[in-house]
Amino acid sequence: MGLEIGTNPMDMDAIAARLVADFAAALTDVRVQEPDTVVARCDRAALKDVARRLKAHPEIGYETLNFVAGVDRLRHLESVYHVYSWKTNTYLELHVEVPKSRAEIDTVCDVWPAADWHERESWDMVGIRYLGHPDLRRILLKDDFVGHPLRKDYVDLVENHPHA
Amino acid sequence: MLDQFATPEPDEAVKLALRRIEESTARGEGSNVEGLAFNEVVVNMGPQHPSTHGVLRLVVTLDGELVKDVIPVIGYLHRCKEKLAEKRTYYQYIPIVDRTEYVAGMNCEWGYVMTVEKLAGIRPPRRAEVIRVIMAELNRIASHQVAVGTFTADLAPLGTAMVFYMFRDREYILDLLEEVSGARMMFNYFRFGGLRYDLPDGWVEKCRDLMKRLPKLIDEYESLVQDNAIFLQRCVGKGVITQQDVIDYGITGPCARASGVAHDLRRTRPYSVYPELDFKVCTESHGDVFDRYQVRMDEMRESVKIVEQALDMLPKGPVQLGSLRAPYVITPPPGECYTGQENPRGEYGTYIVSDGSRYPYRLKFRDPCFCNLQLFPKLLRGNKIADAVAISGSIDLVLGGIDR
Numbered sequence: 411m412g413l414e415i416g417t418n419p420m421d422m423d424a425i426a427a428r429l430v431a432d433f434a435a436a437l438t439d440v441r442v443q444e445p446d447t448v449v450a451r452c453d454r455a456a457l458k459d460v461a462r463r464l465k466a467h468p469e470i471g472y473e474t475l476n477f478v479a480g481v482d483r484l485r486h487l488e489s490v491y492h493v494y495s496w497k498t499n500t501y502l503e504l505h506v507e508v509p510k511s512r513a514e515i516d517t518v519c520d521v522w523p524a525a526d527w528h529e530r531e532s533w534d535m536v537g538i539r540y541l542g543h544p545d546l547r548r549i550l551l552k553d554d555f556v557g558h559p560l561r562k563d564y565v566d567l568v569e570n571h572p573h574a
Numbered sequence: 575m576l577d578q579f580a581t582p583e584p585d586e587a588v589k590l591a592l593r594r595i596e597e598s599t600a601r602g603e604g605s606n607v608e609g610l611a612f613n614e615v616v617v618n619m620g621p622q623h624p625s626t627h628g629v630l631r632l633v634v635t636l637d638g639e640l641v642k643d644v645i646p647v648i649g650y651l652h653r654c655k656e657k658l659a660e661k662r663t664y665y666q667y668i669p670i671v672d673r674t675e676y677v678a679g680m681n682c683e684w685g686y687v688m689t690v691e692k693l694a695g696i697r698p699p700r701r702a703e704v705i706r707v708i709m710a711e712l713n714r715i716a717s718h719q720v721a722v723g724t725f726t727a728d729l730a731p732l733g734t735a736m737v738f739y740m741f742r743d744r745e746y747i748l749d750l751l752e753e754v755s756g757a758r759m760m761f762n763y764f765r766f767g768g769l770r771y772d773l774p775d776g777w778v779e780k781c782r783d784l785m786k787r788l789p790k791l792i793d794e795y796e797s798l799v800q801d802n803a804i805f806l807q808r809c810v811g812k813g814v815i816t817q818q819d820v821i822d823y824g825i826t827g828p829c830a831r832a833s834g835v836a837h838d839l840r841r842t843r844p845y846s847v848y849p850e851l852d853f854k855v856c857t858e859s860h861g862d863v864f865d866r867y868q869v870r871m872d873e874m875r876e877s878v879k880i881v882e883q884a885l886d887m888l889p890k891g892p893v894q895l896g897s898l899r900a901p902y903v904i905t906p907p908p909g910e911c912y913t914g915q916e917n918p919r920g921e922y923g924t925y926i927v928s929d930g931s932r933y934p935y936r937l938k939f940r941d942p943c944f945c946n947l948q949l950f951p952k953l954l955r956g957n958k959i960a961d962a963v964a965i966s967g968s969i970d971l972v973l974g975g976i977d978r
Contacts, residue, residue, distance in 0.1 A: 415835075
């Protein structure tokens with residue numbers, strides 16, 4: 411028995427239309443990026459609910475989280491979720507805006523277990539705090555590191571490296 | 575003044591391991607030995623441990639010989655690759671990509687170059703595409719030889735016999751790659767819209783010659799271990815990755831295919847000239863350590879077939895778009911782009927956000943080993959510590975990619 415890939419052939423426009431129809435309030439700016447990705451924006455408060463419904467969607471079903479990337483957009487931060495649908499063999503790129511003044515967002519660990527380390531990395535590098543994450547420690551940098559280096563306003567100070 | 579004899583303060587990972595022991599003991603799950611608060615021992619495996627193939631550190635909680643809990647600690651090889659991208663032009667960044675997954679440099683470079691090309695709307699000439707396939711597949715064979723070789727060395731029924739056979743033959747492949755690019759591992763060979771050099775004279779014949787010999791050599795490897803009772807005992811049925819794990823944790827590459835998931839980006843998200851090539855996506859059904867070994871062996875044979883086909887269809891023409899030299903300055907339009915590329919270890923993705931300048935605004939690698947390593951605690955729990963070594967060898971980690 412093998413996990414069947416791409417058993418539900420839908421073209422990209424149909425998928426985008428379906429997402430618009432099913433997630434009207436939560437997903438905005440839905441557009442198709444050739445050849446196989448749908449890009450959409452999601453409201454920060456609705457993220458967890460949307461994630462659950464995206465995963466459980468009967469026809470598309472974004473079951474696998476590919477990666478989470480934190481991006482500093484200067485005015486605000488952004489948490490980007492890249493998820494994969496086995497049924498349609500397509501991807502969805504979900505952009506969620508996070509304000510810099512309160513860089514917090516719900517975790518999606520309980521929806522996609524793969525989010526665990528990716529969210530830790532995003533916290534480590536960009537400083538987005540994932541609320542409800544089971545173990546939000548730094549992952550690539552050492553425990554006592556100060557600051558989040560992939561912020562555009564990050565300044566590397568010698569005082570921050572006592573052991574160096 | 576640093577007192578080198580003082581017991582160092584346990585770090586966050588060790589504290590977490592100790593906390594988990596206390597919690598499990600409080601729940602009544604800890605083993606009960608008279609006179610001991612808990613029977614579990616926290617052991618640091620790595621970062622300098624021969625079986626971790628790099629600087630992976632595992633904080634292992636042991637109950638006797640049984641692994642009760644594992645906390646992987648990574649970051650010892652962190653070289654700020656994503657930060658470096660902010661101050662390097664797209665062109666300057668190519669050699670740094672080699673150093674992420676250093677065992678499969680050609681594949682990594684291709685993943686990065688492909689993403690920038692997609693972002694900027696460049697299409698390399700056909701000869702360059704075919705040569706790229708040849709390089710990637712040669713490097714895939716070399717990478718699998720390292721993976722399987724070191725894995726069998728960890729198991730130790732053969733001592734280091736297998737690893738020397740494989741490294742001997744890997745050297746033939748690296749010779750070919752060196753002749754083309756000038757380097758054994760850090761190639762710096764791919765360019766936007768093509769390749770740095772064309773193939774040297776007589777290279778095609780040499781490559782064909784090696785491809786004729788390789789299947790026999792792979793048979794030789796198999797005859798070394800396939801019937802070995804100790805090898806089978808340590809591999810069969812150990813460290814099973816289920817299909818649900820593949821879905822939940824985004825496991826890719828040979829680890830996913832060994833579980834019967836025919837996920838291979840060369841087929842499911844085809845790029846370059848792969849749609850024209852005839853090859854099989856190698857899958858097995860059990861998802862244990864042995865199947866992962868078997869998939870890698872089969873993939874080496876498939877890669878030989880791909881290289882032979884690519885050599886047959888190698889067209890004449892330029893290997894670089896436009897002028898003879900690659901463009902030093904490239905300014906893709908603003909936007910973001912993700913491309914996955916089938917690395918020997920799985921889906922090697924590059925995500926680039928461009929703001930229209932000469933430098934990538936944000937660059938992120940989705941490394942297959944990073945995602946596969948996440949499954950470790952689940953995979954190792956309940957196994958013997960010696961099997962943990964076998965399982966971690968079969969996942970095939972490259973820390974350069976994990977830590978970036």
